[in-house]
Amino acid sequence: xxxxxxxxxxxxxxxxxxxxxxxxxxxxxxxxxxxxxxxxxxxxxxxxxxxxxxxxxxxxxxxxxxxxxxxxxxxxxxxxxxxxxxxxxxxxxxxxxxxxxxxxxxxxxxxxxxxxxxxxxxxxxxxxxxxxxxxxxxxxxxxxxxxxxxxxxxxxxxxxxxxxxxxxxxxxxxxxxxxxxxxxxxxxxxxxxxxxxxxxxxxxxxxxxxxxxxxxxxxxxxxxxxxxxxxxxxxxxxxxxxxxxxxxxxxxxxxxxxxxxxxxxxxxxxxxxxxxxxxxxxxxxxxxxxxxxxxxxxxxxxxxxxxxxx
DNA sequence: CATTTCACCTGGTGGC
DNA sequence: TGCCACCAGGTGAAAT
Numbered sequence: 001x002x003x004x005x006x007x008x009x010x011x012x013x014x015x016x017x018x019x020x021x022x023x024x025x026x027x028x029x030x031x032x033x034x035x036x037x038x039x040x041x042x043x044x045x046x047x048x049x050x051x052x053x054x055x056x057x058x059x060x061x062x063x064x065x066x067x068x069x070x071x072x073x074x075x076x077x078x079x080x081x082x083x084x085x086x087x088x089x090x091x092x093x094x095x096x097x098x099x100x101x102x103x104x105x106x107x108x109x110x111x112x113x114x115x116x117x118x119x120x121x122x123x124x125x126x127x128x129x130x131x132x133x134x135x136x137x138x139x140x141x142x143x144x145x146x147x148x149x150x151x152x153x154x155x156x157x158x159x160x161x162x163x164x165x166x167x168x169x170x171x172x173x174x175x176x177x178x179x180x181x182x183x184x185x186x187x188x189x190x191x192x193x194x195x196x197x198x199x200x201x202x203x204x205x206x207x208x209x210x211x212x213x214x215x216x217x218x219x220x221x222x223x224x225x226x227x228x229x230x231x232x233x234x235x236x237x238x239x240x241x242x243x244x245x246x247x248x249x250x251x252x253x254x255x256x257x258x259x260x261x262x263x264x265x266x267x268x269x270x271x272x273x274x275x276x277x278x279x280x281x282x283x284x285x286x287x288x289x290x291x292x293x294x295x296x297x298x299x300x301x302x303x304x305x306x307x308x309x310x
Numbered sequence: 311c312a313t314t315t316c317a318c319c320t321g322g323t324g325g326c
Numbered sequence: 327t328g329c330c331a332c333c334a335g336g337t338g339a340a341a342t
Contacts, residue, residue: 001335033318059336118335119320134320153319155336193313202337210335259334260321299315300335 002116004176004207005250005271006261008056010122013264014063014147015054017124022050022142023065029136034151036113036159045160046112046139058171058206060115061122067108109163117155123148124264171206176243179205184240188228195231195239196224197298208243211256211278214303216243218277223309224295224302249274277303 002010026043028034035041048068055062114122127146131138137149137158149156161169174183187204188195198204199213208216217224220242222235231239255261255269258279262268276286281294285305295302 003336115336117319117337151319152321153335155319157337191312197313200336301333 001118001209001211001259002120002255002261003059003209003212004056004247005212005253006255006263006269007059007061007116007207008251009255009263009269010116011054011056011061014061014122014124017145017264018051018063018141018147019053020051021145023047023139023147024142025140027138027140031136031154034136034154034156034158036157039162040158040160042160045110045162049110052109056207057169058173058175058202059209060113060169060171062169063112063114065110065112111159111161111163111169113159113161113169114149115157115159117151117153117157119153119260120149120151120156121260121262122264123150123262123266172203173201173206174204176205176207176240176247179240181237181240185233185236188231188236189233191228193228194224194297195222195226195228196300196302198228199243200298200300207247210300210302211258211275212243212246212250214278215275216246218304218309219246221309224297224304277305279303 023046026046028041028043032041039045046065050066051063052066053064055064114120116122125146125148127140127144129146132148132150134152134154135148135150136154136156137147139147141147149158159169161167174187179187188198191198193201196213196217199208199216200210214224216239220235220238222231222239250256250269250271253270253274254263254267256271256275256278257268258272277292279301280292281301281303282291284290285292285308288305288307290305290307292303293306295304
């Protein structure tokens with residue numbers, strides 16, 4: 001299940017491969033709920049646009065796209081012109097993946113926003129690669145490759161924003177990697193819900209899911225059932241730091257491949273080998289040998305050590 | 311209004 | 327061996 005480290009890994013992988021490439025043709029499957037808004041349903045909205053950058057916001061992958069209708073063919077060193085200069089944006093030399101970006105004037109850029117849900121994958125493949133079952137989107141690229149969205153369980157969602165019509169996408173909650181100690185304390189202080197439920201709430205903190213909630217609570221020694229309002233300021237700060245360490249370590253290891261998660265190149269992550277409690281119910285705690293307990297909290301399987309976590 | 315519960319999905323698992 | 331009920335969980339709508 002893609003959480004912050006998995007989404008970050010995929011976004012980086014897609015950016016590395018596709019920055020400077022161009023979408024020539026977009027083909028969507030026929031599952032209406034895949035699209036969050038009517039504009040996301042329009043394949044034409046993506047066609048002709050250059051991929052300027054790809055990044056993560058919360059659990060969302062945001063592809064920054066240039067204006068459509070740019071010169072389709074270019075060669076190294078040639079500069080491309082934009083017809084409508086009003087705001088400044090970075091623009092790629094299209095058709096040359098990895099090319100240095102230059103400053104361009106652009107008022108009609110857009111964002112393609114991908115949420116992977118439970119089982120979604122974004123894959124960069126050769127155009128001739130076999131099409132996996134449950135492939136809902138195929139973007140043909142100027143480089144001859146394809147960006148594919150595959151999602152068996154269909155919890156993933158796609159959105160599209162024309163930045164000349166609407167504001168850029170932003171996460172509802174704070175990012176765990178950049179939130180300050182004061183902000184973090186402010187978010188959780190005086191809330192009457194369990195810390196586990198709060199960590200999973202994307203409107204409070206964006207990016208933490210079931211795995212990293214359980215793992216960070218174990219590392220900081222706090223029981224998932226504790227109420228936010230009962231946590232001391234010191235405990236909250238320790239939790240913020242534990243989250244930071246766990247998430248950054250997981251990013252370094254390419255995320256957790258617990259079900260079928262792979263990155264944009266099809267590679268598995270390795271952080272599942274570092275899991276202390278997640279899906280280890282009944283097995284001995286790695287620190288004290290007490291059997292790890294599994295309960296259901298906030299409707300989710302929740303794992304903790306009854307001795308190490310208070 | 312804040313918080314909790316539930317439906318949406320399908321592949322994998324375990325029981326008989 | 328085969329079949330089927332059941333579970334996983336991110337999100338948002340519905341319920342409390």
